[in-house]
Amino acid sequence: MRIVFKTSYDADIRLFKHNAQAFWYLLLFTVAILLPFLVNDFLIGEATLVLIWAICGMGLMMLVGQTGQASLGHAAFMAVGAYSNVIYQINFNMPFLLSFPLSGLTAGVAGALVALPTTRLHGIYLAIATLAISVLTEDIIIILEPITGGIAGIFAPDIQIFGYTFNRYGNPVELYWLVLAITFVVVYAYRNILRSPTGRAFAAVRDSEVSAKAMGVNVARTKMVAFAISCTITGLGGALMGHFATVFTNETFNLIISITLLLIIVVGGLGTIHGAFFGSIVFVMLPLLISVTRDAVGSLTGSGSITIPGLESGIFGAILIGFILFEPMGLYGRWLKIRTYFELFPFYRKDMFRRQKSYLKTERTR
């Protein structure tokens, strides 16, 4: 354990607790930048996907982990980001540099609009309202066929910035760097929120609405801000996902995707930025693992490659149940425990991370 001697208030305000921590994150970032020189194009594509999911996950994390508001419909805001980004580019001839932030803004405004009536709701009502929104979005995309392409889908053009082209197949490395840069900006903004009054207001609303009010926090407004920020981030992720997928339809951002986002943040670790990254790594790696296992089993039994429909979502479900029951703090929580174990060796105690019952206690009376 490192003891940090704080000699100024800035020690608690700065982004890293101490220089060693700053060093490790800098190293991580450097490795991330140099990754294309280390692995092949396929893996770079997967890494890009991890980053995109992590961005979307951070969006939901802001809402669920930081503000304690459940959303079962965040895929809807990914859809808003993806569609608006492409529509701005095609129908309004905007460059990516303009359409991309605008698409985030659009998703944020959509989120705020959704939050406007629903901030009075909490817990289960909010979950159901967002669930309904997720279902509705699919139908609305079909109804708005003239601009969304309906069931046929919409084609996302290549990203163009100052004459440079970013395409998943043509130049995956450049696309990776672009996504990495955006991820960096989102993480930085997220950290800033956590260390500022806004982040504390979120935590206040999460932990006790009554006492947040008594401290002068406007609960309804705070929830709305949380929704707006959360949906902006998720919308940006959705816009990138649109470019990554190149073609998307009403079914690309369905209910399963909303649940997937929840899976990412729960498996990764609720309430931490790390969690969004850990979770999306698991989510992206899992299909690879499953197909590798499937091939191995297939060649072992000589029956060729077996396909079981619904296997992936079944396994996702099982993993999710396992994490909620046995590791509610997610992978990041597990990582913290392992790290502390080695730092304190041999003085680690099993109940050091005993979790107090947290976030929302009884929902009926709030």
Place this chain on the structure above:
Amino acid sequence: MDILQLIVSGLANGCVYGLIALGFVLIYKATEAVNFAQGDFMMLGAFITLGFTNEHYLGLPFWLSVCLAIAIMGMLGYLLDLIVLRRMFGQSQVAVVILTIALGFVIRFIAGAIWGHEPQSLESPIAGVELRFGGLALGMDEIWVIIITVLLTLLLYFFFARTKLGVAMQASSQNQLAAYYMGIPVKRIHSMIWALSGIVATIAGILFASKGSIDPTAGLLGIKAFAAAVIGGFGSLPGALLGGLIVGLVEPFAARYMPAGYSQIFPYLILIIMLIVRPHGILSQIQTKKV
């Protein structure tokens, strides 16, 4: 005249929604957990019955299959609470929500692996018979659905009003601590509630599968049932049924009189309007926190 047909088929659908909604309102009232897998319970119950009774599978007598399915689903509900949900006691509601959603995924996968992904019909005595009055054709199955739902509702009413177990369930849902002090085994009651809602879901599933067909994704119907429960007032048993009927009735009329594409968004539109105008539903029961 087809207005009457629309009403009957709407009511029949509404009964199924209502029964599913009833299932999670039961659980919510008693344990504060929200079972997002209730629709998948319904699907599983239907498939178990189907697996027992259909010629293609075991070909057992219908009523025996129903009893077996009810017993199995009741047990499954009980064990689920005992093994899984009890560990979640006092944890955040969001965690429980995610848990039950995940459970739904797993159930869907299992059902698909056992019974396949093709839609199948339940071979029940009420399926496929039609009642004709002159030019009017009413599905006997739909009428049966309505009758059975009414009977089940009455049965549940008497169960909660008259039996010792029912009263104990009511007591523990109103004040867990007080019920515990009065010697009611609250934890066991919770498991029994899960069993009960598994049974109600099975009956809903049997009704649903005998008036149409069922496949593993039928559990997604649960979302509509959710809408129903919220419209009726989450936490109110009559409200759940009422909400189910409203959603069921709105659907066929919307499909009839609205342009294609708009009809299926109707239940959710009602839900969202409801949440804005009267967030706690038609028959609301709200309490506020004391400080």
Place this chain on the structure above:
Amino acid sequence: MSLLELTNVTLRFGGLVAVNDVSFNVEEGEVFALVGPNGAGKSTIFNMISRFYTPAEGEIKFEGKSILNWEPHEIPSQGIARTFQNIELFEQASVLQNLLVGRHTHRRSNFLADMVFTPFVRNEERVHREAVEHVIDFLDLQAYRDKMIAGLPYGVRKVVEMGRALAIKPKLLLLDEPASGLSVEETQDVAFWIEDIKKVMGITVLMVEHDMHLVGAVSDRVMALADGRMLAIGTPQEVQNDPAVIEAYLGSDDMSEDGEAA
């Protein structure tokens, strides 16, 4: 003009009259205590002042202005802070963060500036931090600064709760049973702090408390309530010897030695 004036305030829950035609004034710079048996309506009065409840009849004025048009979250910025009887801290945050939430009413940045963390936000953070550090020094919370609330013992939580209200820098502090569940030593600390809050910080205190020793030691005036009605008002001595109060507390028999039974 009194700091806080309640005039003929009545509140009903269904058929139950929780607070029945209660009037009292809290003068600037005094410690005013509400005493009474459970269910007398003390906490209900607190909840009306912090606007969680709205009285059916009557008027509540703070610094001469009616507060009945304000929302609960607007109350702290007007200079009224409160604590809760059953501690309502932000469990998954550190003591420091909890106290900093108390500075929310003094916040001048918005969420966009926060996201970029402009120099202005950074300076604001330093100012808030300094204000909070004064509270930490005052309540001896240095050892717990970075600890999570979820892992803290009851007594410390109680103090943090008080600190969070003080971080608001209110004119009027509402303390809902500040000593309940505390040991004798901790209660003594609370007594000293209340004295200092009044004398050093110049904050008026309105408190609900059952411990009559504490009430007798720190309060300037006391009001006794029973069943939502006012029984007596005056100095601690006068109220304790008031026949109506004695009867409400102990039945019609003679009072033994002091009001410990409260």
